[in-house]
Amino acid sequence: MKNQFTFLAALIFVVSLPLTALAASHERNKQGMDHGKMDHAGHDHAGMDAYGDMIILGDDTKAGVRGMAHLKDVGAAMSKMGMETTHHIMLMFVDNKSGEPITKGAAAVKITGPDGKTSAPIRLMGMQGHFGADTVLKQKGEYTLVVGTKLADDQKRTFEFKHTLK
Numbered sequence: 001m002k003n004q005f006t007f008l009a010a011l012i013f014v015v016s017l018p019l020t021a022l023a024a025s026h027e028r029n030k031q032g033m034d035h036g037k038m039d040h041a042g043h044d045h046a047g048m049d050a051y052g053d054m055i056i057l058g059d060d061t062k063a064g065v066r067g068m069a070h071l072k073d074v075g076a077a078m079s080k081m082g083m084e085t086t087h088h089i090m091l092m093f094v095d096n097k098s099g100e101p102i103t104k105g106a107a108a109v110k111i112t113g114p115d116g117k118t119s120a121p122i123r124l125m126g127m128q129g130h131f132g133a134d135t136v137l138k139q140k141g142e143y144t145l146v147v148g149t150k151l152a153d154d155q156k157r158t159f160e161f162k163h164t165l166k
Contacts, residue, residue, distance in 0.1 A: 057145070057161040065102060067147065067159040068092045074134070085134040089122075091147055091159075092130045105151030107131045114141025114165075121148070140165055 057069035068091070075086040089109060093102040108121040124131035124147070137143060147159040 055163065057163050060159040060161060061096065062157040062159060063155060064096045065149075065151065065157060066094045066096055067149075067157075068094070069145065069147070069159070069161040071137075071163060078134075084136050087137050088132055088134050089124065089145070090127075090130045090132045091124060093149070093151060101129055102151050103129060105149060105153075107147055107149045107151075109133065109145050109147045111135065111137070112144040112146070113137070114139045114143065137165055 053072060055071040055073065057071060060067050060069075070090045070092075072088040072090065073086065074088050078085040091107060091109075093105075093107075094100065095102055103126060107124040109124060110118050110121055112118040119135075122133050122135060124133045142162060142164045145161045145163070147161070149157045149159070151157070
């Protein structure tokens, strides 16, 4: 029995090494990149729909907090795994006075599609400096994303973003 336990412990250790290395690599790649202080104010959002594979939805400021929204098209990767998900929604919030990112609190999005139907609220999870969730956006046309928040200061805010899927 003791040999089985020792073998199992050694197996778990060996299997966890690649995951630890991957996490460390990710942390090294993030250094020097301050996601919380990304400034999109000077971007021409009307003429620039994408930055790399990231779709910039723009900024919206409410009660001293700037919300910045992005979409990432993940449809091809998710399809290979047999999943229906097409996009990852990312929201970053910044305190206008301090310039510091706001990473604590709650956020949810309701999405109105080109057909005029509005989704139930989708909870946005806290993820390494932003709030995010996966969703399905398959119809061509304009989407409106209404994001409700209750961030660390306990104040409720509503942000709105639009995107046209071509």
